[in-house]
Amino acid sequence: MIGQSPWARARGIRSISDDENFITALRSPQAALFEEFIMSPRALTRAELSGWLRLADASGVPAAACAALLGAFASLEALFAASHAELAALVGDAAAQSVLAPPAADFEQRVDAALAWLDEPGNALVTRHDPAYPGPLAELYDPPPLLYIKGRVALLHARAVAIVGSRGATPQGLADATRFARELSDAGLAIVSGLARGIDGAAHRGGLDGASSTVAVIGTGADLVYPACHHALAHEIAERGALVSEWPLGTPARSAHFPQRNRLIAALSGGVLIVEAALRSGSLITARLANEMGRDVFAIPGSIHAPLSQGCHALIRDGAKLVETAADVLDEFGLDPARPVNSKRGAPTAASADADLDNDTRRLLDAIGYGPVPLELLAQRTSLPSGTLHRLLLQLELAGRVAALPGGRYTRIDGAQAEPAQARGTSAVLHSGA
Numbered sequence: 001m002i003g004q005s006p007w008a009r010a011r012g013i014r015s016i017s018d019d020e021n022f023i024t025a026l027r028s029p030q031a032a033l034f035e036e037f038i039m040s041p042r043a044l045t046r047a048e049l050s051g052w053l054r055l056a057d058a059s060g061v062p063a064a065a066c067a068a069l070l071g072a073f074a075s076l077e078a079l080f081a082a083s084h085a086e087l088a089a090l091v092g093d094a095a096a097q098s099v100l101a102p103p104a105a106d107f108e109q110r111v112d113a114a115l116a117w118l119d120e121p122g123n124a125l126v127t128r129h130d131p132a133y134p135g136p137l138a139e140l141y142d143p144p145p146l147l148y149i150k151g152r153v154a155l156l157h158a159r160a161v162a163i164v165g166s167r168g169a170t171p172q173g174l175a176d177a178t179r180f181a182r183e184l185s186d187a188g189l190a191i192v193s194g195l196a197r198g199i200d201g202a203a204h205r206g207g208l209d210g211a212s213s214t215v216a217v218i219g220t221g222a223d224l225v226y227p228a229c230h231h232a233l234a235h236e237i238a239e240r241g242a243l244v245s246e247w248p249l250g251t252p253a254r255s256a257h258f259p260q261r262n263r264l265i266a267a268l269s270g271g272v273l274i275v276e277a278a279l280r281s282g283s284l285i286t287a288r289l290a291n292e293m294g295r296d297v298f299a300i301p302g303s304i305h306a307p308l309s310q311g312c313h314a315l316i317r318d319g320a321k322l323v324e325t326a327a328d329v330l331d332e333f334g335l336d337p338a339r340p341v342n343s344k345r346g347a348p349t350a351a352s353a354d355a356d357l358d359n360d361t362r363r364l365l366d367a368i369g370y371g372p373v374p375l376e377l378l379a380q381r382t383s384l385p386s387g388t389l390h391r392l393l394l395q396l397e398l399a400g401r402v403a404a405l406p407g408g409r410y411t412r413i414d415g416a417q418a419e420p421a422q423a424r425g426t427s428a429v430l431h432s433g434a
Contacts, residue, residue, distance in 0.1 A: 041124045041132040050111050051076035056146045058098045064142035065091040124149045136267045144246035148222035151242035160190040162265050164283045165199030165275035166308050171403035171413040173276035177202035183326035185210020187335050192269045199275045213241040217264045219257035225430045226253040262286040271296035277311030296332050298323045303371050364392050372409040
């Protein structure tokens, strides 16, 4: 379901079309300085920053309680000057006690660290009271009081679609995520995802390849990258897109953070596309939240035998739109597919890539199809000599047309991008300009 953004209404933009045209103008190179100017968060004094950090970091005070307090008091000064009884009436005794508790011993050092982080190029801290705070997040039951942003703040106000899915994605799933993201980005939609391994990383790469870039909502502090193998990707997103976190600087990855992050992914998007997901995938949480917010939910179907298709099939049974091409998604947004004139590169179609193949290679690709096929079955289907079969499989694998899977199985792919295999479970520090 697509509606006019609060940001657009606040600026007198009369329709979705006007909103789109304005955003498109903002994205043009000629308007880069204008984009930066109107979306620049308000500068904070040290006293203001201290107040926001004190509220956001109060132990045991959820975002919903912070929102209730911010709505009840005209300023942070008035909030912290209130009595325990006044606060308890709004958020309960325990939360009131936490808000009024003296700051931790290292609090001033943390304020210094936040100020130093803000001094780095491209870093911004947007408070709940800032006009640059994204309207869709403000409408949440539990909006974050603070957003730490590396990159283009304006992207958080652009029309967007989320693309999420399995961390253990198949080669074809990675290819689909990249292709859909690139084509949707070229058509004018920013790509929102969570910087996880698998589908998320592929979606971010596709968004960067397209015209409208990408937003990564992360589950750590904005000065960290998790997983560490996405350090280079996160740096590129910070340079050309936006990294967003609601967590204090230095916060490591914790399992509880990722479901909370998913609500921001859903809220920032006009719809959510699930590429591959098992029945118990965290991606289904994002889809459920999107549905509850009135966003569209899209799912790519797969084989009935594939575990990573079961979550998508369940969503489709529950009313998600089955999509086979980016045009199916764009239709719901009222957008037309765009020529990739602004893309870094265009992906060749399978038909064009097949044109230069010899007959044996074509026969082998037809025999593999898009599902895992054992080597023995390929030999039966193609009747190729063993040496020829192995040689052609190796050539296709090196060309990125076929992926070798555990158990001596093979699957056909269209332009999948492999992810680095190192540092799966660690975080890396992210510095501006690093």
